[in-house]
Amino acid sequence: MASRPHEIIPEPAPEPLPEPVRYRARLRLSSRSRLALCCLLFSALGLAALAQFYTLNLQYSAAVIAAGVGLWLLLSWAIAPLRREILALNLHAQNLQDGSFNTSANQLQVTELKPLANSLTSMSAQLRAERASLYQRELLLDTVLQSSPTAFILTNHTDTVLMANPAACQLLHQGKKFNGSKLFSLSNLNPQLHQAMAAKQQGLIRFDSSVQSVWHLSVSQFQLNQQQHWLYLLKPLTREIQREELNAWKKLLRVIGHELNNTLAPLSSLAFSGKQIAERQQQADLSQLFDTISERCLHLNQFVQAYINFAKLPPPQITKINWPRLINQLQDQFEFELLGDLPRRDWLADPQQLAQLMLNLLKNAHESGSAPGHISLRCIELANELQLKISDGGGGIAQQLLDQVLVPFYSSKPQGSGIGLTLCRDIAEAHAGSISLRNSTVVAGSPAVSGLEVTVHLPAATDKETIPTSDRH
Known part of the structure; x- marks a missing residue:
């Protein structure tokens, strides 16, 4: 088969270069100038017609020129409202462009421009209402951010802090503002928090703090002004976790208490019957044995009842406190x-x-070994809470144990049950308050003595609306 000759494809002809665009200078005249130019042209035509058909003299020429000037004045007077209205509309549009929505377009006698003026006025009212609504939303958002216990930190793509609310300043920088600083260069940043935030790791974080030790970190990424931003949210969960732990302990106590009571009741009855039989048979050793069993059953029953009473703390009955009583x-x-x-x-x-x-x-203050003269009570009234401070001179508690004394069943006393301070915390939280402990070195009325200071915080509005729902049941 013969091979086909190669087809020669002609190259496309080069496109002609576009001719350079020539811009003609256009004379821009105002409406008054154009009107004057028209009147001047009218006068020139009148003079030309007069010279063509009549005798051109001074009297006729002056009349034609006067007619042109009069026409110019008449037309200027006629379009003056239009010019004023257009000027007002331009000024209104400039005010809208500058963000001033409190002006309105002047509506004169130009009927054709009234729809445009009405539209601009309606637009001004709508923009004014939207700006007021936006301002109220920004104010509400700022109030929520400033008063929220959740720490908010907003950073840009270079980890520069753009915004931090007071909770974040208190948590990360001892209450000082740090906007404009590098987030990961803060000297007071907790190492665990630094690692979690640097790795963008969301979840629970535990700090070595006696006030708020459990936090939940949430990290969000978004685009703002075509730049990457990061939003870090740190929510305190210590109170919620402690409340859930306490509720779990109470449920466990109710179950254990019920089972122990079902066992102790027949044991006490059998011990009492055995003692009577031993006394009739004059067996002193056996009678003493049953006495011991009865005593231990009684002691165990009292021990269980104490825990059951703690687990069945009723909702508080709110009323006004009679302090002298x-x-x-x-x-x-x-x-x-x-x-x-x-x-x-x-x-x-x-x-x-x-x-x-x-x-x-x-009771704890007296059992701490403190002298009675070193035990004191002070009431401090603040704007939003009442503080009841009880101090003693019993030597205080080791710093590493301060976080554990409020845990159920934990006690530093050999014979302690571990529910005294836990019950105090439960009562305080049932009143929407809290309890805090710290070691103190000054006791009023005595030389410097180390001891423990327990502070009960009761909010100002401890009514039924402020009591947590989980504590009412």
């Missing part, structure tokens, strides 16, 4: 010194539960 009840049980004045404002709480809380704290 409460202090007298406390002083009838334990000796302590009242420092300062009693609260002057009306504070709402459950009197019985608050008295139980204070009795437990005073």
